[in-house]
Amino acid sequence: MIRTLTHDDFESLNAAFTAAFSDYVVKLSPTREQLREMFTRRGWIPSLSVGAFDGNTLVAFTVNCVDGPLAYDSGTGVIPTHRRRGLAREMMLKSFEVLGGCEGYVLEVLDNNPAAIALYRDLGFREVRGLQCWTYESSSLPVDESSSSGRRLDDLETRRLFRDIQPSWQNSDAAIARATHPSTTLGDDDGYAIVFPDTGDLPQLAVRREARRRGVGTRLLNAAAQAAGKPLRIMNVDERDAGITAFLERVGARRTVRQLEMLRPLR
Numbered sequence: 001m002i003r004t005l006t007h008d009d010f011e012s013l014n015a016a017f018t019a020a021f022s023d024y025v026v027k028l029s030p031t032r033e034q035l036r037e038m039f040t041r042r043g044w045i046p047s048l049s050v051g052a053f054d055g056n057t058l059v060a061f062t063v064n065c066v067d068g069p070l071a072y073d074s075g076t077g078v079i080p081t082h083r084r085r086g087l088a089r090e091m092m093l094k095s096f097e098v099l100g101g102c103e104g105y106v107l108e109v110l111d112n113n114p115a116a117i118a119l120y121r122d123l124g125f126r127e128v129r130g131l132q133c134w135t136y137e138s139s140s141l142p143v144d145e146s147s148s149s150g151r152r153l154d155d156l157e158t159r160r161l162f163r164d165i166q167p168s169w170q171n172s173d174a175a176i177a178r179a180t181h182p183s184t185t186l187g188d189d190d191g192y193a194i195v196f197p198d199t200g201d202l203p204q205l206a207v208r209r210e211a212r213r214r215g216v217g218t219r220l221l222n223a224a225a226q227a228a229g230k231p232l233r234i235m236n237v238d239e240r241d242a243g244i245t246a247f248l249e250r251v252g253a254r255r256t257v258r259q260l261e262m263l264r265p266l267r
Contacts, residue, residue, distance in 0.1 A: 001053045002094055005046040005061070010036065012058040013051070020061075020077025025110055026257055034199070041175045042066050042074045050094040052087050060087035062095050068224075070267070071099045072169045073107035088116075092123050095194045102266050106169060108236065108259040117260065125262035131154040131168055131236035132245070135137055136202075136253040159192060162206035164243065168236035168261065171203035184227045195224040195232065202232045236261075 021028035052060040081130035191207035
């Protein structure tokens with residue numbers, strides 16, 4: 001049986017998510033609370049998400065999120081015992097149906113997963129941009145007073161002026177605002193960084209153009225690492241931004257996985 005989900009399906013979804021990604025290329029083993037927070041940040045709407053059930057067991061799913069005119073696939077998975085039955089395709093087709101009120105449908109897929117990429121292309125998705133993931137571990141964590149809160153940090157319009165690229169879905173201003181776990185905002189009029197100390201997730205870091213190449217970004221990065229007390233996860237950075245790529249390489253950040261952001265019109 002295939003049907004839309006409800007909030008009451010979360011426990012089944014938690015179990016299915018763990019099983020579906022147990023042998024994934026990138027280890028995904030969030031705790032129950034971490035998974036709920038991930039879905040919350042991304043804007044999960046259960047009634048627009050779909051699942052396939054074998055009896056009472058959820059065996060395949062697509063977790064859909066919505067923000068404005070766009071929908072986002074926060075995860076499509078099939079548990080190992082039910083693969084190669086076309087369930088991923090069925091999840092997508094059902095999603096197109098229930099997301100009919102949206103203008104477009106966004107997803108991300110690892111660039112070394114050719115089977116998934118082929119499926120999405122066959123279903124009408126087209127590549128928008130490459131997204132590179134990084135990890136950063138600071139060898140020294142200096143306390144820098146310039147990384148304390150400044151009067152302009154909460155001004156979204158000012159922060160947007162600092163940025164050269166549109167953040168990916170889970171790094172967007174809307175996603176940060178939806179979070180229930182606390183984040184820390186660091187910086188001043190020259191730049192800012194936002195970090196979630198409990199996970200080390202760094203969704204945003206930007207420096208005003210006129211203040212670049214003066215060490216501002218490095219100070220912010222180290223301050224964020226200090227606030228987290230653990231290596232930073234810098235996920236889904238638009239690889240078309242040569243400046244941020246050069247910066248991360250220069251400070252010693254390490255590349256992890258690369259994803260493709262894909263989009264399918266729904267109207």
